[in-house]
Amino acid sequence: MIVTRFAPSPTGYIHIGNVRSAIYPYLLARQNNGKMILRIEDTDRARYVEGATELIEDTLEWLGLKWDEGPIVGGPHVPYFQSERKEIYHAYARKLIESGRAYADPTPPEKIDEYRKKCSQEKVPFLYRNFRPDNPPEWQPGIPLRFKTEPKSYSWHDEVMGDMHTGPEVLDDIILIKKDGYPTYNFAHIVDDAEMGVTHVMRGVEYLSSTPNYLALYEALGLTRPKLVSLPHILAPQGNKKLGKRDGAKSVTEYRDDGVLAEAMLNYLACLGWNDGTEQEIYTMDELIKNFSLDRIQSSGARYDETKLLWMNGQWIRRIFDEQGAKVLYARTQNFWPEVAKDASDDYRLKVLSIIYDRLKTLSDLREMTAYFFADPEIDLDLITNNKFLKKISEAELESLLKIVISKLSSIAEWDAGSLQSALNDLLQETGKKPAELFSLIRIAISFAPFSPALNLTMEVLGREKTLARLNAVARAI
RNA sequence: GGUCUCGUAGUAUAACGGUUAGUACAUCGGGUUUUCAUCCCGACAACGCGGGUUCGACUCCCGCCGAGAUCACCA
Numbered sequence: 001m002i003v004t005r006f007a008p009s010p011t012g013y014i015h016i017g018n019v020r021s022a023i024y025p026y027l028l029a030r031q032n033n034g035k036m037i038l039r040i041e042d043t044d045r046a047r048y049v050e051g052a053t054e055l056i057e058d059t060l061e062w063l064g065l066k067w068d069e070g071p072i073v074g075g076p077h078v079p080y081f082q083s084e085r086k087e088i089y090h091a092y093a094r095k096l097i098e099s100g101r102a103y104a105d106p107t108p109p110e111k112i113d114e115y116r117k118k119c120s121q122e123k124v125p126f127l128y129r130n131f132r133p134d135n136p137p138e139w140q141p142g143i144p145l146r147f148k149t150e151p152k153s154y155s156w157h158d159e160v161m162g163d164m165h166t167g168p169e170v171l172d173d174i175i176l177i178k179k180d181g182y183p184t185y186n187f188a189h190i191v192d193d194a195e196m197g198v199t200h201v202m203r204g205v206e207y208l209s210s211t212p213n214y215l216a217l218y219e220a221l222g223l224t225r226p227k228l229v230s231l232p233h234i235l236a237p238q239g240n241k242k243l244g245k246r247d248g249a250k251s252v253t254e255y256r257d258d259g260v261l262a263e264a265m266l267n268y269l270a271c272l273g274w275n276d277g278t279e280q281e282i283y284t285m286d287e288l289i290k291n292f293s294l295d296r297i298q299s300s301g302a303r304y305d306e307t308k309l310l311w312m313n314g315q316w317i318r319r320i321f322d323e324q325g326a327k328v329l330y331a332r333t334q335n336f337w338p339e340v341a342k343d344a345s346d347d348y349r350l351k352v353l354s355i356i357y358d359r360l361k362t363l364s365d366l367r368e369m370t371a372y373f374f375a376d377p378e379i380d381l382d383l384i385t386n387n388k389f390l391k392k393i394s395e396a397e398l399e400s401l402l403k404i405v406i407s408k409l410s411s412i413a414e415w416d417a418g419s420l421q422s423a424l425n426d427l428l429q430e431t432g433k434k435p436a437e438l439f440s441l442i443r444i445a446i447s448f449a450p451f452s453p454a455l456n457l458t459m460e461v462l463g464r465e466k467t468l469a470r471l472n473a474v475a476r477a478i
Numbered sequence: 479g480g481u482c483u484c485g486u487a488g489u490a491u492a493a494c495g496g497u498u499a500g501u502a503c504a505u506c507g508g509g510u511u512u513u514c515a516u517c518c519c520g521a522c523a524a525c526g527c528g529g530g531u532u533c534g535a536c537u538c539c540c541g542c543c544g545a546g547a548u549c550a551c552c553a
Contacts, residue, residue, distance in 0.1 A: 008553090009552080009553050011552090044552055046552090047552070047553080109551075112551095123479065123480090124479095125481085125549075126480095126549075127549095144551050146551095161482095164483090165482095166481070169481065170549085172549085175550085175551050177551085178551040179551060184550090184552085185552070185553045186553090205483070205484090205546090205548095206553090207547095208483065209481070209482060209547065209548035209549070210548070210549090211482095230483085232483090232484080232546095233547085241546080242546080242547090271490080271491090273491095275490085275491060277492070278492090278501095279500080279501050281501085281502060281503090298490090299483080300483090300485065300546095301484075301545090302489090302490065304489095305489050305490065305503070305504085308502080311503060311504090312503090314516085356515090358515060358517090359516075387512095424511090428511080434512090435511040437512080439511075439512035444513085447513095449514090450513070450514070451514030451515075452513070453514090453515090455512070455513095
């Protein structure tokens with residue numbers, strides 16, 4: 001069975017740059033009826049951030065990445081917090097001590113710095129294994145424990161990067177247990193992955209360089225290596241660095257609050273650095289699960305492009321409306337209406353959504369784009385007199401045009417899109433005006449917005465009373 | 479500096495020795511009775527450089543250049 005894991009450290013929110021290492025393990029696990037484990041790597045007490053675990057869980061839940069084992073859901077390998085697994089790491093550590101592959105290192109940090117400086121001056125690589133203490137004491141709390149490495153070459157296969165090979169110069173005596181008794185990442189993740197039966201270790205490429213050390217550790221502990229999958233970085237919009245919080249990388253859930261749909265976020269991120277070889281752009285979760293494959297993960301970094309994310313979000317908004325219905329989309333818009341819409345009925349807001357949805361890039365666009373449906377807009381005659389189609393028409397004529405429109409619209413029997421459209425067509429005939437002139441005038445008069453849906457639809461939703469009242473108000477103001 | 483990785487249009491990518499180098503976003507035009515958007519049509523735009531191998535190289539090999547990662551009691 002395939003077992004994958006997402007193993008973040010609770011140091012803050014999950015952002016665009018690191019959430020992909022949760023998505024791919026999830027897809028792989030689901031595709032193979034396997035399991036994904038969520039494990040919290042909280043061995044660095046200094047960097048621990050209160051509430052970060054909840055933030056991580058929230059993010060995964062929003063994206064629909066359900067973990068099969070981990071916090072909240074539990075599992076056969078509890079606990080899933082590394083800080084609570086000390087005894088396990090210590091047991092493995094003792095095995096290494098017994099086999100002579102680990103030693104307590106009492107060397108003070110200042111001394112180590114000295115070694116490092118010396119090497120740097122002599123321009124030779126700094127390897128701690130050249131500075132092993134002569135008579136290491138018995139390991140006890142307060143003293144760090146180091147791996148006693150055996151310099152040799154390693155070859156391995158990375159599912160993304162291909163066949164890898166390194167020489168002995170990259171192997172060193174890495175710290176296994178820190179002086180505070182907590183394990184380092186380097187040691188803890190190996191123990192946990194083995195204990196938890198993880199078959200595929202997926203993580204960022206930054207771990208590629210230390211892989212030989214991990215391989216040495218698997219060997220010394222007699223563990224079978226899992227398959228290794230290095231995920232390339234997501235690059236910041238500017239420069240060539242990986243996207244990080246310093247580049248203003250927003251948290252994944254911040255996009256949710258800005259009206260991005262989980263489907264779009266998942267779709268965009270999954271396809272950033274992976275494709276199935278077809279020209280498909282829009283994928284549902286099920287399609288991603290079905291089509292995902294490790295060997296089509298890109299080996300180079302991919303730049304984060306918010307414009308494309310927003311395009312994709314627009315696609316998803318329309319797709320949900322068209323395929324799942326207006327009500328399904330409407331249910332997702334609750335937090336995104338303008339303040340003036342708070343007293344409007346669901347029915348009315350649903351109607352507004354139905355004529356505006358294909359203009360949305362994010363759900364929060366509703367706030368800017370729909371206010372005039374709920375409250376009378378402020379009359380701003382400059383919008384009329386400066387309009388490129390209307391500025392040639394005299395104020396007197398504008399006023400009389402509006403009166404003709406009002407009179408016509410007052411007389412129609414049924415206030416629906418079809419009747420309104422034929423009334424508008426009649427008005428074009430009667431006034432001899434071009435659509436650009438007459439429709440612009442009406443549109444601006446009832447909305448005073450930079451843009452709005454088709455005129456007949458806007459008027460239909462707005463209703464007879466409000467439409468006529470607004471037209472009258474403008475006619476008086478001119 | 480050592481080690482490792484990466485290099486197709488502005489961006490994300492397709493191609494797995496033979497194509498006018500395909501697609502999408504972005505940009506710029508045009509169309510759908512006003513606007514904005516959707517939708518449709520069109521345009522612009524790429525194989526980092528230099529050597530090989532081959533009848534033929536984006537694809538294979540070597541060198542160079544460029545970019546990145548890593549060398550913590552952080553993960």
